[in-house]
Amino acid sequence: MLKFFLLVTLIPAIYMADINFRRCPNNAPVPQTLSVEGCAGNKCILIPGKSLHSVGTDIIGRINSKTATTRIIARTLGIDLGYRVPRELVNACNGSIVGGCPIVAGRSFNYSVYIDRLEVPAFNIPIEVEVNLTGDGGVPLACARFNARIGSK
Numbered sequence: 001m002l003k004f005f006l007l008v009t010l011i012p013a014i015y016m017a018d019i020n021f022r023r024c025p026n027n028a029p030v031p032q033t034l035s036v037e038g039c040a041g042n043k044c045i046l047i048p049g050k051s052l053h054s055v056g057t058d059i060i061g062r063i064n065s066k067t068a069t070t071r072i073i074a075r076t077l078g079i080d081l082g083y084r085v086p087r088e089l090v091n092a093c094n095g096s097i098v099g100g101c102p103i104v105a106g107r108s109f110n111y112s113v114y115i116d117r118l119e120v121p122a123f124n125i126p127i128e129v130e131v132n133l134t135g136d137g138g139v140p141l142a143c144a145r146f147n148a149r150i151g152s153k
């Protein structure tokens, strides 16, 4: 039993390593660290049909916002692959922003999104992923981009 609990609690620590990311062109605040399940450093392979858990820590709010909307865009050679987050994850105030909304200027927040089934095309191609959080009236709240590859199993 103890072994089982140790395993369960250790898995996130092993698989949720920090990845390298960059700012978006809109210059929105970035997290202190960004981790993506199964990824580390510059290495990130996303598997179609598998889950995806991503956590961004200590994003410093720049503006007040009552609302927060998640967009995740996957591009290859600048072309939008058409990925859209599941409907129930679009409202980031509903579970993704730790502690909920509002976003308060000068206060930091954590962000955690869990997609249980990644619906991406099963081509083995390099992509750029953008996680884009916008607030009231579309103001940028946070944004980060990272490189990944869509793999097969």
Ligand SMILES: *[C@@H]1O[C@H](CO)[C@@H](O)[C@H](O)[C@H]1NC(C)=O
Residues within 6 Å of the ligand: 087, 088, 089, 090, 091, 094, 095
């Ligand atoms: C809020 O999140 C819960 C749990 O993920 C989900 O079942 C529900 O549909 C969401 N509500 C909205 C309005 O997105």
Ligand SMILES: *[C@@H]1O[C@H](CO)[C@@H](O)[C@H](O)[C@H]1NC(C)=O
Residues within 6 Å of the ligand: 057, 058, 098, 108, 109, 110
């Ligand atoms: C965000 O997560 C980090 C790392 O787990 C933690 O140290 C920090 O207190 C969290 N901040 C908030 C506002 O929850």
Ligand SMILES: *[C@@H]1O[C@H](CO)[C@@H](O)[C@H](O)[C@H]1NC(C)=O
Residues within 6 Å of the ligand: 026, 071, 073, 130, 132, 133, 134, 138, 139, 140, 143
């Ligand atoms: C990201 O958010 C910004 C600010 O609202 C918006 O202008 C931009 O178009 C978004 N990026 C994409 C690719 O949707």
